Amino acid sequence: SSFELSALTDAYKERPARSRPGDGDFDEYATELIDQLEVFDILQANFLSTFLHHIRDIKDPEHPYSLEELKVITEDAVEVDDKRSYVRVTFTPTVEHCSMATVIGLCLRVKLMRSLPSRFKVDIRVAPGTHATEDAVNKQLNDKERVAAALENPNLVDMVDECLTPSYE
Amino acid sequence: MTLLEEEALKLTELQTLEGHTDRVWGLAWNPATGADGVPAVLASCSGDKTVRIWQQRSPSSTSFDCKAVLEERHTRTVRSCAWSPSGKQLATASFDATTAIWEENGSEFECVSTLEGHENEVKSVSWNASGSLLATCSRDKCVWIWEVLPGNEFDCVSVLQGHTQDVKMVQWHPTVDVLFSCSYDNTIKVWAEDGDSDDWRCVQTLGESNSGHSSTVWALSFNGTGDKMVTCSDDLTIKVWGVDIASLQSGFVNASWRHLCTMSGYHDRTIFSVHWSREGIIATGAADDAIRLFGESEHHSVDGPSYKLLLKKEKAHAMDINSVQWSPVGNGLLASASDDGTIKIWKLESVP
Numbered sequence: 256s257s258f259e260l261s262a263l264t265d266a267y268k269e270r271p272a273r274s275r276p277g278d279g280d281f282d283e284y285a286t287e288l289i290d291q292l293e294v295f296d297i298l299q300a301n302f303l304s305t306f307l308h309h310i311r312d313i314k315d316p317e318h319p320y321s322l323e324e325l326k327v328i329t330e331d332a333v334e335v336d337d338k339r340s341y342v343r344v345t346f347t348p349t350v351e352h353c354s355m356a357t358v359i360g361l362c363l364r365v366k367l368m369r370s371l372p373s374r375f376k377v378d379i380r381v382a383p384g385t386h387a388t389e390d391a392v393n394k395q396l397n398d399k400e401r402v403a404a405a406l407e408n409p410n411l412v413d414m415v416d417e418c419l420t421p422s423y424e
Numbered sequence: 425m426t427l428l429e430e431e432a433l434k435l436t437e438l439q440t441l442e443g444h445t446d447r448v449w450g451l452a453w454n455p456a457t458g459a460d461g462v463p464a465v466l467a468s469c470s471g472d473k474t475v476r477i478w479q480q481r482s483p484s485s486t487s488f489d490c491k492a493v494l495e496e497r498h499t500r501t502v503r504s505c506a507w508s509p510s511g512k513q514l515a516t517a518s519f520d521a522t523t524a525i526w527e528e529n530g531s532e533f534e535c536v537s538t539l540e541g542h543e544n545e546v547k548s549v550s551w552n553a554s555g556s557l558l559a560t561c562s563r564d565k566c567v568w569i570w571e572v573l574p575g576n577e578f579d580c581v582s583v584l585q586g587h588t589q590d591v592k593m594v595q596w597h598p599t600v601d602v603l604f605s606c607s608y609d610n611t612i613k614v615w616a617e618d619g620d621s622d623d624w625r626c627v628q629t630l631g632e633s634n635s636g637h638s639s640t641v642w643a644l645s646f647n648g649t650g651d652k653m654v655t656c657s658d659d660l661t662i663k664v665w666g667v668d669i670a671s672l673q674s675g676f677v678n679a680s681w682r683h684l685c686t687m688s689g690y691h692d693r694t695i696f697s698v699h700w701s702r703e704g705i706i707a708t709g710a711a712d713d714a715i716r717l718f719g720e721s722e723h724h725s726v727d728g729p730s731y732k733l734l735l736k737k738e739k740a741h742a743m744d745i746n747s748v749q750w751s752p753v754g755n756g757l758l759a760s761a762s763d764d765g766t767i768k769i770w771k772l773e774s775v776p
Contacts, residue, residue, distance in 0.1 A: 373742065373743055373763075373764070374742065374743075376693065376711065376712075394608075394639070394640070398608065398640065398658075399711075399744070400503075400547070400592070401563075401590075401608075403447075403471060403501060403519075404501070404519050404544075404545050404563065407500050407501060407519055
């Protein structure tokens, strides 16, 4: 099951240690710390590019999408408080279609669930004023019973997995 | 439990029960156990699609063992479970849209009936005080009332429509056949049988306009005498409601529930579970991993009773707490269930 608790923590442990600019000699400590950049990287690493690749298919194929142009999430939209084990991601839906915003949010939540240590509390929301049914989308994305039920739907899980699979083109 | 001002309370962890392989959603103490020399029995249900039965090693022991695993019946998350008043049957509600009825047969539990009808996830199940009626609720926005017939037959007697979103929990009043449901639509609805038409109908809706909640209402619980109800919500508050119990018990099922007080400022994240002990202590389990206990304050305001925070157990679990349940026999035992996959047994004691 994608919800296995051990899978979440193992995924985190197995991620290779990396250094960031300016970490210098404090590398081993730096890899312990979950900061804003790291959470953004988790999302950035494979999610964004593949997700954007997927939504390109359902939008006007003539439109020249790029990662920069779409700006579904930016580094500024990821707030992290490691001491309080708290992450909030604010994303900007590229399409006004309600169900698409929910799918983007669900993908973000699953990605973070699988990548972050289980101690983290995660809130996902659409950027204020960017969606017609903002409150409804936010409420759904943060109702863990609905999320749990959604993730037992094989079709939805397939879609989420596809969005989260790195593309090798 | 009468609490003196100088008395302090202590919540001590007795045991962590491990075995579920996914988050634990619900808990139910068997009401026929835990007293008169009968070891206490607790049921737990989980995202791992199973139900586990835990039994106290002996009536005086503080250790529980897993006595049975109920599996291969539900094909998705088991969201909630409830023992019949006699303690002989266990009902389990699942995201697979069914409710199963289990009976202990020798050392094994067997599924003796399956209730089908909801369109999708069943989220909660509750028996009435006499065990003659069962209620279930679902994401399909409906509440179903089932009549318990001989031979493990269950007849649907009413499908209650009124909530505009998924129904999170159903709970019968402890003495009168009045049913309560709470929902993602932020309301609590009160349902009773119409004496004339023999059908069930909504007699009251407690919403934001009558001092109700402003977000999903996750759970509700009654005090020992049934004249008060407590509800908890995603709006980070718990609310206490009261009714004229004499009027309700004399058969006036339309007796109005009114808001008595709101406890806000105590919780930081969604409150998933609230449970009122026989001794009058309200426990909450929340998404901030903490257990909180509230008791009635001696200093009543002009508007009615007020409650104070008696104790906060931070990091009671490593993750969200989905259910807190007091043992029904008044021994101060509290069970909690969490996303961390464990159940904990706690003992509440007062220290002079």
